[in-house]
Amino acid sequence: MIIELGHFALILALVVAMLQAGLALTGAARNDAGLMASGRIAAMAQFALVALAFATLVHAYYVSDFSVANVAENSSSAKPLLYKLTSVWGNHEGSMMLWVLILTLYGAAIAWFGDAMPPRLCARVLGVKALIAVGFLLFILLTSNPFLRLSPAPEQGMGLNPILQDPALASHPPLLYLGYVGNSVAFAFAVAALIEGRVDAAWARWVRPWALASWCCLTLGIAAGSWWAYYTLGWGGWWFWDPVENASLMPWLAGTALLHSAIVVERRDTLKSWTILLAILTFSLSLVGTFLVRSGVLTSVHAFALDPRRGVFILVLLLIAIGGSLALYAWRAPALEAGGIFAPISREGALLLNNLILATCCATVFIGTLYPLFLDAVGGPKLSVGYPFFDRTFVPLMIPLLIAVGIGPLLAWKRGDLLGALQRLWAAFAAVIAAILIALYLSGGGPVLSILGIGLAAWMGTAALAELADRLRLFRAPWSEVWRRGVNQPRASYGMTLAHFGLAATVAGIAASGFAQQSIAMLHLGEALPVAGYTLRFDGIGKHEGVNYTADRAEFTLLDRGRVIAHLAPERRFFPLQQETVSKTSIHTNFLADFYLALGDPDGKGGWAVRAYWKPLVPLIWIGGVLMALGGAISLSDRRWRVGVAARRAARAGLSASRGRA
Amino acid sequence: MSWRRALYLLPLIGFIAVAVYLARGLAPGYDPQALPSALIDKPAPTFNLAGLNGEARLSNGDFADEVVFVNFFASWCAPCREESPILMDLSRRNVIRLYGIDYKDKPEDAVRFLQQYGDPYRRVGVDETGRIGIDFGVYGVPETYAIDRTGRIRWRHVGPLTPQVVQNEILPLLKKLGAS
Numbered sequence: 001m002i003i004e005l006g007h008f009a010l011i012l013a014l015v016v017a018m019l020q021a022g023l024a025l026t027g028a029a030r031n032d033a034g035l036m037a038s039g040r041i042a043a044m045a046q047f048a049l050v051a052l053a054f055a056t057l058v059h060a061y062y063v064s065d066f067s068v069a070n071v072a073e074n075s076s077s078a079k080p081l082l083y084k085l086t087s088v089w090g091n092h093e094g095s096m097m098l099w100v101l102i103l104t105l106y107g108a109a110i111a112w113f114g115d116a117m118p119p120r121l122c123a124r125v126l127g128v129k130a131l132i133a134v135g136f137l138l139f140i141l142l143t144s145n146p147f148l149r150l151s152p153a154p155e156q157g158m159g160l161n162p163i164l165q166d167p168a169l170a171s172h173p174p175l176l177y178l179g180y181v182g183n184s185v186a187f188a189f190a191v192a193a194l195i196e197g198r199v200d201a202a203w204a205r206w207v208r209p210w211a212l213a214s215w216c217c218l219t220l221g222i223a224a225g226s227w228w229a230y231y232t233l234g235w236g237g238w239w240f241w242d243p244v245e246n247a248s249l250m251p252w253l254a255g256t257a258l259l260h261s262a263i264v265v266e267r268r269d270t271l272k273s274w275t276i277l278l279a280i281l282t283f284s285l286s287l288v289g290t291f292l293v294r295s296g297v298l299t300s301v302h303a304f305a306l307d308p309r310r311g312v313f314i315l316v317l318l319l320i321a322i323g324g325s326l327a328l329y330a331w332r333a334p335a336l337e338a339g340g341i342f343a344p345i346s347r348e349g350a351l352l353l354n355n356l357i358l359a360t361c362c363a364t365v366f367i368g369t370l371y372p373l374f375l376d377a378v379g380g381p382k383l384s385v386g387y388p389f390f391d392r393t394f395v396p397l398m399i400p401l402l403i404a405v406g407i408g409p410l411l412a413w414k415r416g417d418l419l420g421a422l423q424r425l426w427a428a429f430a431a432v433i434a435a436i437l438i439a440l441y442l443s444g445g446g447p448v449l450s451i452l453g454i455g456l457a458a459w460m461g462t463a464a465l466a467e468l469a470d471r472l473r474l475f476r477a478p479w480s481e482v483w484r485r486g487v488n489q490p491r492a493s494y495g496m497t498l499a500h501f502g503l504a505a506t507v508a509g510i511a512a513s514g515f516a517q518q519s520i521a522m523l524h525l526g527e528a529l530p531v532a533g534y535t536l537r538f539d540g541i542g543k544h545e546g547v548n549y550t551a552d553r554a555e556f557t558l559l560d561r562g563r564v565i566a567h568l569a570p571e572r573r574f575f576p577l578q579q580e581t582v583s584k585t586s587i588h589t590n591f592l593a594d595f596y597l598a599l600g601d602p603d604g605k606g607g608w609a610v611r612a613y614w615k616p617l618v619p620l621i622w623i624g625g626v627l628m629a630l631g632g633a634i635s636l637s638d639r640r641w642r643v644g645v646a647a648r649r650a651a652r653a654g655l656s657a658s659r660g661r662a
Numbered sequence: 663m664s665w666r667r668a669l670y671l672l673p674l675i676g677f678i679a680v681a682v683y684l685a686r687g688l689a690p691g692y693d694p695q696a697l698p699s700a701l702i703d704k705p706a707p708t709f710n711l712a713g714l715n716g717e718a719r720l721s722n723g724d725f726a727d728e729v730v731f732v733n734f735f736a737s738w739c740a741p742c743r744e745e746s747p748i749l750m751d752l753s754r755r756n757v758i759r760l761y762g763i764d765y766k767d768k769p770e771d772a773v774r775f776l777q778q779y780g781d782p783y784r785r786v787g788v789d790e791t792g793r794i795g796i797d798f799g800v801y802g803v804p805e806t807y808a809i810d811r812t813g814r815i816r817w818r819h820v821g822p823l824t825p826q827v828v829q830n831e832i833l834p835l836l837k838k839l840g841a842s
Binding site: 323 | 670671674683684738739740774778792
């Protein structure tokens with residue numbers, strides 16, 4: 001009965017979403033406070049209904065109710081509880097439910113914080129969000145319904161893909177979706193602004209916290225996904241330019257551009273129509289990503305079960321949402337122009353450069369991902385696009401951007417002094433030279449790109465700190481003055497410093513991948529393997545029983561000149577239900593370098609294939625990702641965004657607007 | 663309409679162009695897995711590639727008078743990992759004579775890849791630049807070709823092999839080509 005209740009709640013949510021769209025948009029058009037207020041109540045009701053529906057699905061997984069087709073196909077009773085619950089989104093239908101749950105969560109949050117916003121803007125945003133919800137609720141109910149029953153119910157479920165039974169992968173989809181779907185908020189704000197025909201600094205101040213929050217989640221989601229790939233796939237790679245990975249990278253690049261251009265709108269009241277376009281494109285790329293993953297147009301290791309009907313449905317959704325908003329843009333945006341002018345060398349100029357490069361990177365990834373489709377259509381030569389394409393296009397594009405990251409924050413608004421900024425970065429120049437020399441010395445002349453990458457990372461990291469020191473007048477003013485400046489500094493500026501520093505860390509980790517050392521050997525019990533100056537000793541091998549798998553577990557000791565550093569126990573897990581073997585790597589990290597160990601096949605004569613890697617600085621890739629997200633979170637806590645401040649400013653703006661009219 | 667207004671139409675026009683391609687991708691006849699090859703029933707391109715890991719070179723001459731399968735793979739290719747168990751099974755049961763071509767890949771990465779996922783190939787040629795891939799018309803890795811006793815390409819599959827493909831295509835093909 002419970003699952004039918006969930007089904008019913010989801011249908012009700014669809015009805016409420018339709019009402020919400022109608023009430024809020026009509027209310028805004030007629031400036032009817034009652035209708036607009038009911039739109040806000042509807043947004044909260046819609047979230048409550050979807051949450052109820054989602055909860056019934058979680059319950060079905062919790063009790064392993066195999067009479068529900070979705071549960072039978074994707075879960076089994078012999079499985080740890082955590083993975084029973086994460087199975088909910090480990091399949092197409094359930095992950096679409098999560099998508100809509102998060103969509104309505106954002107809607108409810110806007111309604112909740114709506115007091116601070118002008119009521120008409122809030123109503124329009126909620127109206128647009130409700131339209132998106134209508135599309136996706138219809139998609140679930142018509143093509144991907146998780147609430148269908150199975151008769152007769154099977155004794156046992158088919159289980160979750162073993163490769164998905166992992167803590168990082170359990171948290172990866174919710175984080176990714178919080179980011180993906182969060183982009184719908186900025187999209188709704190953009191469409192609302194186009195309907196209203198007005199974009200100003202206040203608009204940017206309302207939209208930026210939402211864009212920032214979803215960007216943080218997307219950053220963490222991508223980092224979790226790549227970390228998972230790193231320790232699961234068993235040979236130390238962490239990014240494969242797979243279509244599904246690209247689908248999350250594209251909105252991240254566009255969202256990063258949006259964050260930066262929204263600053264210009266807020267501070268200088270310019271770049272308005274470009275910012276609106278970015279907001280539309282960021283969410284559009286999230287939608288296209290969903291289409292690519294769900295439709296099976298491109299083959300990918302991540303793709304879920306395919307159904308052409310779903311592809312057609314999502315394509316129609318894309319046409320309405322993206323086509324509609326871009327048509328609105330073509331019609332209304334020309335009226336938005338004007339605003340402050342600025343010299344090419346200025347903070348605005350630097351942010352614009354950031355935007356242009358990020359947009360180009362994003363376009364490159366887009367073309368690379370869809371290349372097979374394009375080429376096939378023109379009947380051209382059939383070539384594949386793998387990492388060779390991305391390495392040759394994406395990397396050279398990123399280099400000028402990474403250099404500019406160091407300089408941009410030191411330029412003044414309107415008209416900057418490039419020479420002055422460079423002079424203030426003497427410490428960063430020194431750091432680059434030192435870093436390159438150290439990298440050359442330690443690696444004994446490693447790959448050129450890696451050495452350069454380390455230099456770039458040193459540049460960005462030191463420049464971020466130098467910029468902060470400059471703002472605090474560190475070493476130039478008395479300590480009391482520095483302290484006062486430090487306390488009065490807005491949190492957003494600390495957020496920026498931390499995020500840029502995090503980017504430097506990530507770049508260092510990526511660059512240092514080229515310094516990794518490896519040893520691969522067939523080892524017998526008691527034998528030792530030298531790896532990057534350490535010794536790895538094979539101590540034992542045994543069988544190990546998990547809840548739903550059996551494993552060969554090997555015991556290794558890592559020694560540094562006779563001193564024990566760590567015990568490592570890589571496994572090969574066999575899942576009988578799915579007849580699949582999954583490698584469980586063992587990693588010893590000190591956060592500056594990873595020692596990475598994977599167990600391969602036995603040779604049947606007592607030997608085991610062993611792959612061991614020493615990977616210096618690689619943990620920085622994910623530490624940097626976490627720092628970037630943390631920087632975003634600190635920026636989000638800036639008092640400028642807080643409800644009270646925004647409300648007071650809104651009241652003041654409203655006052656001056658009405659005075660202007662009179 | 664002034665040129666400035668026209669500029670704002672560009673995003674919409676760009677999107678419509680993309681949407682047309684996406685729609686093509688969904689058209690009933692379109693199957694990303696089944697691409698026609700211009701080379702079907704034509705002689706396989708001649709090649710002579712360095713062997714992986716110091717093995718002997720791989721060339722057309724090695725296929726003389728046998729029905730062979732040539733599988734293009736790469737260590738950076740995620741779907742290749744997916745099809746690996748199927749290739750391993752086919753070669754373990756000696757169903758097909760399988761040769762590999764390591765496509766646009768660093769040989770040392772490929773060695774690692776095969777060590778981890780198993781090496782189903784009789785021998786592997788290294789096509790580091792992708793040159794031979796162009797000659798074959800490789801669309802994306804993994805891709806598998808069947809070459810008959812006279813050296814002609816008779817079958818092609820784009821994307822990872824699945825048990826269905828083995829059952830419905832490879833086994834009937836072997837019967838037809840009369841492989842022993």
